Amino acid sequence: MLKNKIAATGVVLTVLLTVVGLNVLALGANGFKMQVIVELSSARVARGDDVTIFVVVKDDEGAPIEGATVTATIGDLEVLFLLSDHGNGNYQGAIDTSIVNEGTYEIVVTVEKEGYEPSQILRTLTVIPPPLVTDVNHDGGVDIVDVAIATSAFGTEPGDSRWNKEADMDGNDKINILDLAKIAVDFGRTSIPSDPDVIKLQAVVNGMRDVNVFVRVNISDGLTREEAEQIAEATFIAVMGEEVTYRLDTLTFNDTQVEAHYTWGFDESDMGHIFDMTADLTTLLITVNHCF
Ligand SMILES: [Ca+2]
Ligand SMILES: [Ca+2]
Structure with a gap:
């Protein structure tokens, strides 16, 4: 099954490389600029689960660009995934993470369209071990x-x-x-916790994608500052991954809501990016807005 998938994608790869080559030759660096937004369904997935890649492509004036060729690679794997065109500048595709080992990978999304400068965006994906059946009490560890x-x-x-x-x-x-x-x-291994003390919240990121946030806090008896911070940090990591540098600027909370504001960057010299989140603990929904 898996082999078939890779083989099939391999065919796509050959075809696409031809198209890409033509584009570059025809355009040089003089095409119009594209604005590309890339979101992953989650920055952390259990090995074997799919990660979905959402891409929005717009021109300089914010008008959607349809008919672009959008592809993605994961790590050093020589497999090119073709994202399908969902219209209105939206492109989407999934990668089955059983083709890689556990670890942290760069997902490289390439967008090409005749008349435009090709664009490449990187995202980090961490593939974590799947839940273990030997974790009898589902607390995330076998002990x-x-x-x-x-x-x-x-x-x-x-x-x-x-x-x-x-x-x-x-x-x-x-x-x-x-x-x-x-x-x-x-014995001694860890997996995704699924015990009753772990709450699952759903974060809606930039109004585009949903990310599951798991955090071990008891929200039934009100919130301590430490618990509010745990919720904020778990949200940040679930959305952005652990590879970025971040700083919690403000945190306000009561028993039903947590609001946090982070500054983040790809390294210390790049700390100009914003991450805002509001978690509603009655609906278990989190609204996240972040810039790139
Ligand atoms: Ca048995
Ligand atoms: Ca256990």
């Missing part, structure tokens, strides 16, 4: 607690009072030494 839970259900089958489906790693309706062995293999 002695998971062993203890599985041990307490040892020797049971469905219907027994101590039966615990979560501890049946191989789904054979028995909890035996093989299940414990699987936990032992993953």
Whole structure:
């Protein structure tokens, strides 16, 4: 399946390179300028999940540019992903992250259109380990607690009072030494937390894309400053990734809302970018506006 996908994209690559070559020859550097905005569906995804790339292409006067060729690459992989034209200057495509290992990658988005200067935009994507089935209590780590839970259900089958489906790693309706062995293999590993103390908020970024924000805070008993900061920082990292430099300028909060303002940059000499967020803890929605 995966091989087919890569092979198919390889064909696209050959075709596109031809088109690109023609464009560059015809234009030189004298084409019109394009404004390109690139957003990823998330700056952090679990390996195996798709990351969707949203691109908006406009001319100097803000009018949408349709019919552009928009492609993306991930890391050093020699696979070119072609984004589809959704009209009105919007382009979209997805990368299946199972084709890379866990790690941090540069996504390079290239936009080409006859009569315009080609444009290239970089985004950072972090691919994290997928959730582990051996994390029996779903707290994000495989540790002695998971062993203890599985041990307490040892020797049971469905219907027994101590039966615990979560501890049946191989789904054979028995909890035996093989299940414990699987936990032992993953002992010490961490994954995405999914325990009840972790709240999931949805951030709407620049009105364009949704990003899931996971943060371990208890919001049912009001907020401390530390918890408000955790929500703000988790939002920042989920949206921007961990590769940028950032500074929290202001933070205001009450029991139902967190407002934060960050300054960020690609390095210390580039700290001129703005990131504003407002989290509504009653709806679990976050509004994020940031400039590039
Ligand atoms: Ca665990
Ligand atoms: Ca089993």
